[in-house]
Amino acid sequence: MKREEIRVAGLAEPISHFTDAVRAGDLLFVSGIVAVDGDGRLVGGDDVVAQTRHVFENMRAVLDAGGCVFEDVVKVTIFLTDIDDRPKINPVRQEVFGATRPASTLVEVPRLAVEGAKVEIECVALVPR
């Protein structure tokens, strides 16, 4: 089985020793994404919806670099610093995934690695043959 590290030009340099995604055979493992720009600065201020939109924009770039689209995503894990934000970000998920419904886990966490980040999302996708 092939292992391929994926690093997307234009996305912020990973803040620890990891990369944007790793392909393992036909699965693509996407690192947890927070709403930061290419310089690692928070995007969306304290607006969780704006942050979520940016997270999915970055995720689209990572999926694309791994040869996948949102329809290929089989699992997402969503970490929110305020669980009450769940209903607010759900329309963004509907918009992004359309008719596709991935498996999902969503939990609240006290803090994320980037100060001010209110949402972090990771995913696993099936690489099309």
Place this chain on the structure above:
Amino acid sequence: MPGRPELAHSADAVRAGGRLFVAGILPVDGAGHLVGGEDAVAQAEFVFDELGRILEAASCSFAGVVKVSVFLTDVDDRPKINPIRQRMFGSARPASTLVEVSALAVPGAKIEVDAIALVSA
């Protein structure tokens, strides 16, 4: 795996086809006692050493790890443990998610790490 604590209804790792799913590793010894005291770095050293032992037992290595999840009770410990990650993984960079959590399954534990790896052919 011999020497690993028995904390819950789980295995140290499960192989599924060509991939190995490693259960969350806590800084506890074979008797279930906390290792590293209150030192997040010492705890992390132990956790990543354990990960190395589990990977090796399943014919895997750090170079084959595709994903790690790191759970910290204090997200400010992230920069302190990053050198350990660099040393263990070397030139390999896995996908990663790191979040803070309010508590882990063993009192005093400040870090838990799980992983997915490719099994060497």
